Amino acid sequence: MIDLSLCMIVRDERGLLPAALRSVAGLVREMVVVDTGSRDGTPEVAAAHGARVVAFPWNDDFSAARNVSLELATSAWILVLDADEVLAPRDHAALSALLSGEPALYQLVQTTYTTASGVFGYLPNQLGVPEAEGYPGYFESSLVRLFPREARFRFQGLIHEHCVDLRGELQPVPTGLRLHHYGKVALDERQRRRKMELYLALSERKAEVVGGSTPWYELGMQLWEVGRFGEAEQAFTRSLETAKRPGRILCAKGSLLLHVRRTEEALELFRRAEHAEPEEPLPLLLQSSALLELGRTAECVPLLRRLAARTPKDFQVFNNLGVLQLATNEPERAMVSLEKALKLGGAQEHVLLNLGLAAIDLGRFAELEDLRQRMLQSHPRSLRLYELWGGRLLSRGRTELLGRVFPDLPDCDDPMVRCLRGLQRLREGKQVEARAEFQKALASNPEHPLAASLLAAAGGTST
Incomplete structure (x- = not known):
C-alpha cells in the first residue's frame, strides 16, 4: 500500500460517503474525515469504513475545513475527495505511479454528471466506463486533488476552493485521471436546495470580498442555475472587467442572454468571444445557434462548414446543421445530419426532439414512435416533445395523428x-x-x- 492519505470534509453525507470510501480502499494508507456538523450519522458511517473522524465546527469557509484535514494527515502524499465523488479502481495504478516522481500539484478531472443538456460546458457522455452509465452528459473541471503533504500546499477560497503552493513555485500538472462526481444527480430536492443556498451565499461573499474575474464568473454560473438571470448577467459583466482571457465568460454571458431570448445581444457577445480567442470553436458553435434562433439561415452555412472541418466529432455541429436543414425544408438531409449527431452525442434531448421533427416532416411515424420511446426512457420528465412535436403536427394540419403520436x-x-x-x-x-x-x-x-x-x-x- 502506498504512503497516501485520503482527506475529506463531510456533512450529512451518509448516503453517498460509503461509495467514495470504497473507491479508494486498498489504495490509501489512511482515511481522514473532517465532519463539519452532520446530524444523519455520517461520522459513524465513516468510522465503520475505517476512517479517522474529527469534528470541526462549520465556519462558512470550505478552505478552513479542508486545511484541517491536511494537518491531520500523516502520509507523504494526500488525495482529496468529496463524499459525492469516486475514483475508479482501474485508475489506482496510474495514480500510484505519479507518486514516485518529484513533488507536484496534480490535477484530476472532476467529471460532474448531469441530466441537463442545457448546462453551459455540457459534454455528451461517451466515456464508456461503468461509473458513467445512465447519465446523458457531464461537465468537467480540472482540480488539484493530489499533492505532497507539505505545509506550503494549502487550500484557499471560501468556496470553489483550490489548492495552491504558498511559495508560488509549483504550478498544477494535468493527469487526465477522472473523479466521477454525482452531486448533481444523487441528491434529493431538499438536499439540493440546501446545498445551493449555502453555495450561493458563500459565492456572493467571495465575489464581494475577494473580487476578481473568477469569483464573479462562478457567482454568475450559480445565479443562472437558480434562475436569477438578471443578477447572473451582472455577475458576468463584473467578471469581464478584469478577465485576462474573456472568451469563455463572453460565451457564458451570451448563452444566458440566448436562454432569455435576447438573441441579438447574445450573437454580439459570441462574436466578441471569437475575436478574443479565434482558436476556440465554441464561439462559432454558439453563433450558429443564435443565427438559427433569428432565422438567419444563410449566415449559418459558412459557420457550420468551418465547424464541421475543425470539430468533425462535435455532435452539436451536426445538430445545428440538422436544424438548419429543417428550416430550409430539407428533411431528408436533416435526418442524416441529426442521426450523425445522435451517433456522436448519444440520446441528447434536443437531438431526439429534432429527429422527431424530421420524422414528422417525412411522414415516418414508425420512427417517430421509436424516438418517443427513447425520449420517455432517457428524459422522462421532459415535456418539450409535446410542445415541439404537437406544434409541428398542428402546423401541418395533421390533427388526426395526435392520438397515434401521443397515445398516453x-x-x-x-x-x-x-x-x-x-x-x-x-x-x-x-x-x-x-x-x-x-x-x-x-x-x-x-x-x-x-x-x-x-x-x-x-x-x-x-x-
Missing part, C-alpha cells in the same frame, strides 16, 4: 399537454371536456399561442 398523454398542467388532450376529446366528440381542457391551458398560461384560438374554435370562452 401525461397527467399534468402543462398548457400544450392540455391543448393536445382537448383536441383528442374533440375528435371523440366530447365538446364539453375539450373546452374544459382548453380553459385550463389558458388559465395556466394566458399567453399560450394555441389555447385561446382552440377554445374559441370549440365554442368556448375564457373564464
Whole structure:
C-alpha cells in the first residue's frame, strides 16, 4: 500500500460517503474525515469504513475545513475527495505511479454528471466506463486533488476552493485521471436546495470580498442555475472587467442572454468571444445557434462548414446543421445530419426532439414512435416533445395523428399537454371536456399561442 492519505470534509453525507470510501480502499494508507456538523450519522458511517473522524465546527469557509484535514494527515502524499465523488479502481495504478516522481500539484478531472443538456460546458457522455452509465452528459473541471503533504500546499477560497503552493513555485500538472462526481444527480430536492443556498451565499461573499474575474464568473454560473438571470448577467459583466482571457465568460454571458431570448445581444457577445480567442470553436458553435434562433439561415452555412472541418466529432455541429436543414425544408438531409449527431452525442434531448421533427416532416411515424420511446426512457420528465412535436403536427394540419403520436398523454398542467388532450376529446366528440381542457391551458398560461384560438374554435370562452 502506498504512503497516501485520503482527506475529506463531510456533512450529512451518509448516503453517498460509503461509495467514495470504497473507491479508494486498498489504495490509501489512511482515511481522514473532517465532519463539519452532520446530524444523519455520517461520522459513524465513516468510522465503520475505517476512517479517522474529527469534528470541526462549520465556519462558512470550505478552505478552513479542508486545511484541517491536511494537518491531520500523516502520509507523504494526500488525495482529496468529496463524499459525492469516486475514483475508479482501474485508475489506482496510474495514480500510484505519479507518486514516485518529484513533488507536484496534480490535477484530476472532476467529471460532474448531469441530466441537463442545457448546462453551459455540457459534454455528451461517451466515456464508456461503468461509473458513467445512465447519465446523458457531464461537465468537467480540472482540480488539484493530489499533492505532497507539505505545509506550503494549502487550500484557499471560501468556496470553489483550490489548492495552491504558498511559495508560488509549483504550478498544477494535468493527469487526465477522472473523479466521477454525482452531486448533481444523487441528491434529493431538499438536499439540493440546501446545498445551493449555502453555495450561493458563500459565492456572493467571495465575489464581494475577494473580487476578481473568477469569483464573479462562478457567482454568475450559480445565479443562472437558480434562475436569477438578471443578477447572473451582472455577475458576468463584473467578471469581464478584469478577465485576462474573456472568451469563455463572453460565451457564458451570451448563452444566458440566448436562454432569455435576447438573441441579438447574445450573437454580439459570441462574436466578441471569437475575436478574443479565434482558436476556440465554441464561439462559432454558439453563433450558429443564435443565427438559427433569428432565422438567419444563410449566415449559418459558412459557420457550420468551418465547424464541421475543425470539430468533425462535435455532435452539436451536426445538430445545428440538422436544424438548419429543417428550416430550409430539407428533411431528408436533416435526418442524416441529426442521426450523425445522435451517433456522436448519444440520446441528447434536443437531438431526439429534432429527429422527431424530421420524422414528422417525412411522414415516418414508425420512427417517430421509436424516438418517443427513447425520449420517455432517457428524459422522462421532459415535456418539450409535446410542445415541439404537437406544434409541428398542428402546423401541418395533421390533427388526426395526435392520438397515434401521443397515445398516453401525461397527467399534468402543462398548457400544450392540455391543448393536445382537448383536441383528442374533440375528435371523440366530447365538446364539453375539450373546452374544459382548453380553459385550463389558458388559465395556466394566458399567453399560450394555441389555447385561446382552440377554445374559441370549440365554442368556448375564457373564464
